[in-house]
Amino acid sequence: MMKRKILLGAMSMLPLLLAANTPAPEYDIVVRGGRVLDGAGNPWVSADVAVKDGRVVRIGRVAGRGAKEIDAKGRYVSPGFIDMMDQSGRVLVKNGAAENKLLMGVTTVIAGEGGPPAAATEIPAHFKTLEQQGISVNYGTYYSATQARVKVMGDGAGSPTPAQLEAMGREVKIAMENGAFGISSALIYPPSSFQTTSDLVTLAKVAAQCDGFYATHMRDESEGLVQAIEEAIEIGEKGGVKVEIFHLKAAYAPGWGKLMPQAVATINAARARGVDVAADLYPYTAGGTGLEIIAPSWVWADGVEKGIERLRDPKVRERMKKEVAAGSMPGWSNLVHASGGFANVRLANGFSDKYRPYHGKSLAEIGKVLNRDPADVAWDILLEGLPNRSVALYFMMSEQDIETAIKQPWVSIGSDAAASEKAGEMDALGLPHPRAYGTFPRIIAEYVKRRPVLSLEDAVRKMTGWPAQRMGLTDRGLIRDGMRADMVVFDLDKLDDVASWDKPTASPTGIETVIVNGVVTIANGKHTGAKAGAVLRHSCGV
Known part of the structure; x- marks a missing residue:
């Protein structure tokens, strides 16, 4: 019985003895055997990459062990x-x-x-x-x-x-x-x-x-x-x-x-x-930006609050629609014109329950469903979504x-x-x-x-x-x-x-x-x- 206890005790000590004889990792990370692209445009090379204290410290054949080993064989680094x-x-x-x-x-x-x-x-x-x-x-x-x-x-x-x-x-x-x-x-x-x-x-x-x-x-x-x-x-x-x-x-x-x-x-x-x-x-x-870009820049010339007031005014909107139809003007890039029309401007996020069903549809499609001018649709969605910035995708x-x-x-x-x-x-x-x-x-x-x-x-x-x-x-x-x-x-x-x-x-x-x-x-x-x-x-x- 005594011999059996001694044997069990010795066996329980074996992992500790082996750990004590295992050298500590030399590196924090070693990425092994990858195809290394250096970032300068050179062809890849097959190499290990060793990392210590946040920096690359060796590239090539790395004999030392990393606390973390990453197998990159067949992959690019x-x-x-x-x-x-x-x-x-x-x-x-x-x-x-x-x-x-x-x-x-x-x-x-x-x-x-x-x-x-x-x-x-x-x-x-x-x-x-x-x-x-x-x-x-x-x-x-x-x-x-x-x-x-x-x-x-x-x-x-x-x-x-x-x-x-x-x-x-x-x-x-x-x-x-x-x-x-x-x-x-x-x-x-x-x-x-x-x-x-x-x-x-x-x-x-x-x-x-x-x-x-x-x-x-x-x-x-x-x-x-x-x-x-x-x-x-x-x-x-x-x-x-x-x-x-x-x-x-x-x-x-x-x-x-x-x-x-x-x-x-x-x-x-x-x-x-x-x-x-x-x-x-x-x-x-496609680019992506706010619906406010569909309003000519003069709308915002007296600040955001005045601009919002102008967007609510039907008479101002009539002038704005004519300018949207006419194309760009000095100081304003007309992205509707650049996209080839409202059919190529797609509502991405209107920030309101009212217009959520129309996400992913073009402003032309939404206008047809609602029987509204697409420009009015854009400005209605903008106002409804405030204070968030309603956005669209412009396929340009x-x-x-x-x-x-x-x-x-x-x-x-x-x-x-x-x-x-x-x-x-x-x-x-x-x-x-x-x-x-x-x-x-x-x-x-x-x-x-x-x-x-x-x-x-x-x-x-x-x-x-x-x-x-x-x-x-x-x-x-x-x-x-x-x-x-x-x-x-x-x-x-x-x-x-x-x-x-x-x-x-x-x-x-x-x-x-x-x-x-x-x-x-x-x-x-x-x-x-x-x-x-x-x-x-x-x-x-x-």
């Missing part, structure tokens, strides 16, 4: 994707998980078309909140020139006095010193549309003191596309800043096949003479033009979508557009796999190394020794964007693992709950 036009600034404060972004392989988002959800002086507090609560992606933002304008002179039309323009410049300087990447504009929307080229040059000069950007949703993406690009380039040249054109598109059906080649030629000519101008895009033929672009643009080496990828507060639901903009769930996998699934527009290496470069270089993120965007360990493991054969116009919140397939700052955040296609994302602050250099 790339840097994490960078969303160059994100809309998540506000929702990340509510929920930092950003699950729909991560499931696309996105590890870094650059937000701020409308600026951060904070005044210039409050940007540090905004950043601190995100850091304290935790976010699952890396986040950087622009500061909107419109934020500065509204603070100084309200939301109406009019030219700023020299003193007011100087005050706006002070707001920009504060924002830049607090970590903004530059100034942004959305010149298609009032009150941003009330800003002149000269005003923006003045504010760009302030951003230039911190080597910042002028990032713009241009004044016109339709018939006046080339002129709008020329304006953006002028602001960059005179202001001394880098220019980023948001969601480059030729959103004008009569100009398909003609405007985009002209736009590309204009940008290439500016780059040839030394202007640092580039663009991003999303790979879809052609696949031919998307291909022309996406081939340009200076084009990166931006979703123009927000993180979803709840996974599987609409993004925080309330816009059911497939770009919120499908943009990045679609670049590979559609333009590498389904049609030979891009090589896999170049597609990955457009989503990783190029945008990181563009934004000055010198320690991200590449898989190289010492770089931050933001990585994606995907199965090329299974990779598909899935999200469609009918099912816009469907998650992609084929993306198995996503690592953010050396922490596994998506494992086997599921969010782990990790919040290893970082706030990215642009350095002002002062």
